[in-house]
Amino acid sequence: xxxxxxxxxxxxxxxxxxxxxxxxxxxxxxxxxxxxxxxxxxxxxxxxxxxxxxxxxxxxxxxxxxxxxxxxxxxxxxxxxxxxxxxxxxxxxxx
Amino acid sequence: xxxxxxxxxxxxxxxxxxxxxxxxxxxxxxxxxxxxxxxxxxxxxxxxxxxxxxxxxxxxxxxxxxxxxxxxxxxxxxxxxxxxxxxxxxxxxxxxxxxxxxxxxxxxxxxxxxxxxxxxxxxxxxxxxxxxxxxxxxxxxxxxxxxxxxxxxxxxxxxxxxxxxxxxxxxxxxxxxxxxxxxxxxxxxxxxxxxxxxxxxxxxxxxxxxxxxxxxxxxxxxxxxxxxxxxxxxxxxxxxxxxxxxxxxxxxxxxxxxxxxxxxxxxxxxxxxxxxxxxxxxxxxxxxxxxxxxxxxxxxxxxxxxxxxxxxxxxxxxxxxxxxxxxxxxxxxxxxxxxxxxxxxxxxxxxxxxxxxxxxxxxxxxxxxxxxxxxxxxxxxxxxxxxxxxxxxxxxxxxxxxxxxxxxxxxxxxxxxxxxxxxxxxxxxxxxxxxxxxxxxxxxxxxxxxxxxxxxxxxxxxxxxxxxxxxxxxxxxxxxxxxxxxxxxxxx
Numbered sequence: 001x002x003x004x005x006x007x008x009x010x011x012x013x014x015x016x017x018x019x020x021x022x023x024x025x026x027x028x029x030x031x032x033x034x035x036x037x038x039x040x041x042x043x044x045x046x047x048x049x050x051x052x053x054x055x056x057x058x059x060x061x062x063x064x065x066x067x068x069x070x071x072x073x074x075x076x077x078x079x080x081x082x083x084x085x086x087x088x089x090x091x092x093x094x095x
Numbered sequence: 096x097x098x099x100x101x102x103x104x105x106x107x108x109x110x111x112x113x114x115x116x117x118x119x120x121x122x123x124x125x126x127x128x129x130x131x132x133x134x135x136x137x138x139x140x141x142x143x144x145x146x147x148x149x150x151x152x153x154x155x156x157x158x159x160x161x162x163x164x165x166x167x168x169x170x171x172x173x174x175x176x177x178x179x180x181x182x183x184x185x186x187x188x189x190x191x192x193x194x195x196x197x198x199x200x201x202x203x204x205x206x207x208x209x210x211x212x213x214x215x216x217x218x219x220x221x222x223x224x225x226x227x228x229x230x231x232x233x234x235x236x237x238x239x240x241x242x243x244x245x246x247x248x249x250x251x252x253x254x255x256x257x258x259x260x261x262x263x264x265x266x267x268x269x270x271x272x273x274x275x276x277x278x279x280x281x282x283x284x285x286x287x288x289x290x291x292x293x294x295x296x297x298x299x300x301x302x303x304x305x306x307x308x309x310x311x312x313x314x315x316x317x318x319x320x321x322x323x324x325x326x327x328x329x330x331x332x333x334x335x336x337x338x339x340x341x342x343x344x345x346x347x348x349x350x351x352x353x354x355x356x357x358x359x360x361x362x363x364x365x366x367x368x369x370x371x372x373x374x375x376x377x378x379x380x381x382x383x384x385x386x387x388x389x390x391x392x393x394x395x396x397x398x399x400x401x402x403x404x405x406x407x408x409x410x411x412x413x414x415x416x417x418x419x420x421x422x423x424x425x426x427x428x429x430x431x432x433x434x435x436x437x438x439x440x441x442x443x444x445x446x447x448x449x450x451x452x453x454x455x456x457x458x459x460x461x462x463x464x465x466x467x468x469x470x471x472x473x474x475x476x477x478x479x480x481x482x483x484x485x486x487x488x489x490x491x492x493x494x495x496x497x498x499x500x501x502x503x504x505x506x507x508x509x510x511x512x513x514x515x516x517x518x519x520x521x522x523x524x525x526x527x528x529x530x531x532x533x534x535x536x537x538x539x540x541x542x543x544x545x546x547x548x549x550x551x552x553x554x555x556x557x558x559x560x561x562x563x564x565x566x567x568x569x570x571x572x573x574x575x576x577x578x579x580x581x582x583x584x585x586x587x
Contacts, residue, residue: 014380016195053390054390058390060164060392062165062166062169063163063165065130066131068132068137069136069137070136070138070139071148071149072152073145076147076151087147087254088197088254089254090254091250092248092252093196093252
């Protein structure tokens with residue numbers, strides 16, 4: 001499967017990853033190669049096979065509705081480049 | 096989805112320069128699940144906390160943190176599905192909806208896309224005395240995002256993640272609604288059902304229930320037009336206004352030969368207009384995929400049946416029962432069931448008494464007074480026991496309906512036991528015919544001219560009744576007064 005440069009740029013933009021022209025060029029080839037490699041799976045006939053979500057019989061783990069966490073605003077905001085009164089402060093996102 | 100539409104009543108059509116238009120509305124309601132803790136973390140859902148205090152490392156999306164689902168949120172979604180007479184899917188899947196915004200630290204929202212927990216259902220609504228069914232497309236569970244505040248600083252936005260990860264139910268209707276009134280009735284009814292179920296408190300002011308309204312217009316009989324989505328409308332009144340102005344805007348564009356762009360819009364209640372949210376120019380591409388951190392959600396039919404068994408009586412059932420058991424009109428029953436607390440209050444008053452009298456006092460006197468004084472039924476100065484006592488005193492002819500209103504006032508302002516107040520203040524109705532006759536004789540003797548007039552004009556009786564009531568301080572039994580007066584005045 002051939003991935004063109006426009007697609008590479010679009011994916012990069014959706015993922016908020018900045019790429020240079022040279023990187024875009026090389027990613028075209030890399031992504032195409034990865035997709036071709038995965039495409040080999042198409043050789044297997046899965047028409048009547050349920051999608052597999054786990055290899056051992058385990059169920060979705062649930063917890064009781066109790067407040068057991070939080071109240072750690074200092075820790076939560078510790079790595080933020082900018083904070084004020086425990087708010088995260090970010091570049092303005094509306095005009 | 097449903098290109099073939101139900102016929103719209105002509106009264107719902109909107110006149111335009113080129114003829115009548117039909118508006119088609121579908122709703123996506125986001126209802127915050129009533130729970131103590133968040134959907135995938137143990138932090139609190141309480142409203143109004145300090146910034147980022149109800150936030151765990153899961154909610155802040157720190158690397159390596161894993162979501163663990165809150166079982167109560169699952170139960171609440173199932174209860175809601177059952178309350179909407181919907182199909183509950185025993186297997187559902189959580190997906191990642193990918194997008195970037197500062198109040199979404201994960202970079203994706205955990206939601207349900209192709210396999211939601213609840214499928215198709217329906218709600219019955221009542222508009223201008225006419226019942227109609229509105230289809231429910233689906234209900235799915237998802238995480239709420241945090242909150243961005245833009246007006247604190249000229250160059251920066253402030254982000255609070257307290258809401259981040261709180262469980263929401265997105266309830267999607269079919270495009271069955273055809274007027275702003277129907278849209279309002281739909282959200283009102285949905286909110287009532289959620290409150291009865293206890294699965295969402297329905298508080299629109301706190302944003303615990305908010306609606307995205309999809310509006311399109313067409314000529315009656317045509318296929319669906321291009322729709323615009325009006326985001327986050329947060330009151331029933333605004334929903335009505337938003338539909339009206341958006342339908343008019345679209346009609347004007349189409350009649351001028353233009354076309355509608357499918358887009359997301361905001362309703363500005365101050366200006367009474369909707370406007371485009373052009374900030375997200377690039378077409379949405381959420382790249383949904385199953386969340387690898389979460390296994391599919393699987394339930395047994397037994398689990399669903401158990402929840403169904405413990406479902407409370409729902410508004411429609413309650414209304415039918417009130418009409419059947421208490422002989423109420425559909426309108427009165429509708430007023431009483433609109434809130435669960437109100438219905439409970441009424442039932443406490445009506446139990447073992449005449450239902451119609453009880454309904455009359457609750458609706459006309461109590462609700463009227465509560466409304467006037469800005470109270471809720473929850474903080475009513477008058478208890479159901481007191482109002483019941485008052486109804487008893489009327490039923491046993493101890494007080495007249497007129498005195499009962501005075502008694503109501505006393506109970507409202509001073510409180511106390513109705514029977515004791517009536518005793519202590521001498522408010523008992525005079526049913527002793529001897530005493531009433533004596534009062535009547537005095538009035539007749541004093542007003543010979545009026546007696547003559549009354550013989551020719553029986554409507555003069557009212558004047559005499561008034562005089563007798565006045566002389567008894569309103570305590571004479573009106574029925575007895577009427578009867579004796581008619582006899583004495585010789586009026587048939």
